[in-house]
Amino acid sequence: MLSHALRRASPKGKTLVFVTSAAIDATTIAIPSSAAEGDLAVLLDVAKSATQPTIVTPSGWTSISSRSTSLQFYAFNLSYKVLSASDPGATITGMSGTTYALKQMLIFRASPAGITATVENVGNQGTSGNPSEQTISAQTPYPYLVIGASAGTSKQSVWASTWYDADFLLSSTHLAYKLVNDNGASVSVDCDDSGVYTYLTSCSVKVA
Numbered sequence: 305m306l307s308h309a310l311r312r313a314s315p316k317g318k319t320l321v322f323v324t325s326a327a328i329d330a331t332t333i334a335i336p337s338s339a340a341e342g343d344l345a346v347l348l349d350v351a352k353s354a355t356q357p358t359i360v361t362p363s364g365w366t367s368i369s370s371r372s373t374s375l376q377f378y379a380f381n382l383s384y385k386v387l388s389a390s391d392p393g394a395t396i397t398g399m400s401g402t403t404y405a406l407k408q409m410l411i412f413r414a415s416p417a418g419i420t421a422t423v424e425n426v427g428n429q430g431t432s433g434n435p436s437e438q439t440i441s442a443q444t445p446y447p448y449l450v451i452g453a454s455a456g457t458s459k460q461s462v463w464a465s466t467w468y469d470a471d472f473l474l475s476s477t478h479l480a481y482k483l484v485n486d487n488g489a490s491v492s493v494d495c496d497d498s499g500v501y502t503y504l505t506s507c508s509v510k511v512a
Contacts, residue, residue: 318419318511320447320483323411327474331400333407337393342386342418344509348408348453348479349381351401362396368451368507369428375501376457380430382505386419408472408479412449414511422510427493435504437464437494443484449509450482450491456498464494 323343324336335345347365351357357379361367365383372379379399385391399405412419427438440450452468454461455477463471468480476498482491493506 317445318414318416318447319485320449320511321413321415322470322481322483323413325411325472326409327472328407329404329475330407331405332395332397333409334395335387335391335393335409336411339387339392339411340413341389342414344384344412344419344421344511345387346384346410346451347382347398348477349383349398350406350455350477351379351399352403352457353377353401354403357399357401360397360399362398368423369426369505371428371430371503373430373501375432378457378501378503380455380503380505382451382453384421384423384509386421404475406474406477408474408477410472410479410481420512423507424510425508427504427506430501430503432501434497435495435502437492438504438506440491440493440506440508442488442490443508443510444488446488447483447485447511448488449511450484450493450506451509452480452493452506454478454495455503457501458499461498461502462496464496465492467491467493
């Protein structure tokens with residue numbers, strides 16, 4: 305039997321891990337079946353069309369940042385959801401585009417299981433020049449997640465430095481993450497000029 309002192313001890317904090325990713329050029333995307341209830345899903349949706357695409361956040365998801373431009377008719381949306389039991393394997397609807405509708409999804413899991421997500425330090429810029437560096441300072445308590453996404457309307461965007469743990473590329477779009485389970489440090493998210501228009505967004509997601 306545990307002593308009263310041990311039972312009063314504070315439990316260990318959560319640890320975040322990356323689970324899987326999905327990517328597609330389509331109006332809809334399937335949440336990976338390997339995801340589970342309580343996981344955190346992050347979705348980057350980038351659409352290009354013959355006319356201005358409508359920004360769409362999938363039902364039940366929360367937009368972190370979005371932007372549209374008439375330069376080559378682009379729209380961008382970064383969103384997230386803490387998954388319910390019915391989500392793994394389900395298909396969700398995002399933006400559509402006559403040229404493309406690029407979607408990337410990342411799945412993260414906490415141990416012990418279950419996530420309450422709080423989004424902070426949101427950076428959101430679209431420019432015909434070089435986006436400004438977006439800095440996310442070291443945070444407490446742990447764990448937290450840094451997300452960065454970039455895209456170019458006329459050519460592939462390129463990260464200015466290797467700030468991330470992993471980077472996922474789909475056509476002209478990048479979606480990258482950094483897990484901070486302890487010993488956090490300031491992170492600078494930056495990309496190069498990608499031609500006619502460049503989009504850069506970043507944020508931190510605290511997990512409890």
